[in-house]
Amino acid sequence: MKSIRKQVAAWARTSSPWAIHFNSGSCNGCDIETVASLTPRFDVERFGVMLHGTPRHADILIVTGAISKQQQDRLLRIYNQMSNPKFVVAVGACAAGGGVLQGCYGVLGGVDKLIPVDLYVPGCPPRPEALIDGIVKLLGGIKGGK
């Protein structure tokens, strides 16, 4: 009985994963590629992914950029506002580990210094195809009950 309930929940989650985009101190490169993945040529909406404005409606937190010290409290607050289960995708080299901005005095480092990350999409910036590949892998993971 429990497993059926789990299966239904996983089906619902993988069919309409809503995402929120958070810029934690990015140079905009990853942001424009994230938005580009929503537009007609790449169209990530094929997988049910929609960008939403409020963290309370979102399942996936897409974080771009190394975390600036001004933004860390806000990121934590937004992460805590999201309801469970929640998934974090770190987009770009900076979000993964600070990238080129590693060691700057205004930068804390990668996203995983603050919140648990489920998926890293590397690149400076990653191409929209890479982002879509990452999200599909994440959805596969959710389906498998990870």
Place this chain on the structure above:
Amino acid sequence: MPKITVPLGPQHPALKEPGNFMLILEGEEIVDATLRLGYNHRGIETAAESRNFVQATYLIERVCGICSHAHATCYVTNVEHIAGLEVPKRAQAIRVVVGELERIHSHLLWLGVAAHEIGFDTLFMYSWRDREHVMDALETISGNRVHYSMNTIGGVRRDISKEDLDEILKKLSVLEERTKYYIKLATQEPTLHARTKGVGMLPTKEALKRDACGPLARASAIARDVRKDDPSLVYNQLDFKVITSDSCDVFGRLYVRVFEILESVKILRQVLPYLPEGPIAVKTPPKIPAGEWVTRYEAPRGEDVHYVKSDGGTNPARVKVRAPTLANFESVAYMLKGDQLADAPLIIAAIDPCFSCTDRATLVRGGSSNVELMKDLRTRAIEYYKKKGIDFSKVS
């Protein structure tokens, strides 16, 4: 009526980047607005001092992902001047090609974002679909879609082959046709007019007083363009117009940007088929002689100013970036006053703000023992601007 303060940002669906606007409302009308920056401050200028001149090029490029070529060009031009390097003509032309392609991509991106802010998502999807043609062209030239890394000190890193050239020219024809459609849309579509005309007014006098630059100034009938006023690279040999509009509102900014795409296509047609023959870069010494230089460059958002100082070593002694958006922010605070709350995201978007460009260093002077307090710096700045007739005392 009681006044209500509504915060917009730092995380807000209408803002793609972190920035905070405090809107003071009376009913639906904005009576005052203050802004707060610095959420995106990373410390790139200090980081550049710990890298050598070549490494710093790629760091400076990452000041901003949208106008990365503008920042990198500005920086390398400074270093080349200090070192006394003569950049080959072919490299200069390739820099212009990438710069103009970047301008087209940035303006199409803006058109989409502005359309999204007024709820015209069809136009957003259209313009971003067409933007992919430019992204393809940039990828053909540089191998990457966003950070092109074309510049190096003394020239460019990659050449444009004959086959690539033909492909790019073909894409330009498609773009030109689509831009004409957008011009038709901008001049005839009544919904666009209803949301943009008379919104975010910035009269010429106010724009001059607030040192507006780029498309924002040009939409307030100020024909200011660094490509014409202080031409670098090969811009002085090219035939193009400075587009202006005297409507002084968001519609004017839309008009200026859409027509600028056509001008950029015109420039590319004059440069691409006639690329001068020769090398694409000259050799650079690892140590740059002592000296300093300031360069201006017309980025898609306006005048970008860079300062580089060298003390004769392998690393820059000081790098300073003044991004165009910083110059335009004071105008935003003015434009928001007297408009409706619902128009606030559009007015902010109308200057094409780039917070990652803007959030520069503030205070440190002479090491940690002699740190200038933000409070003192603020008092000084408020006094300075008071003399110019602008009141910053309410900005927190």
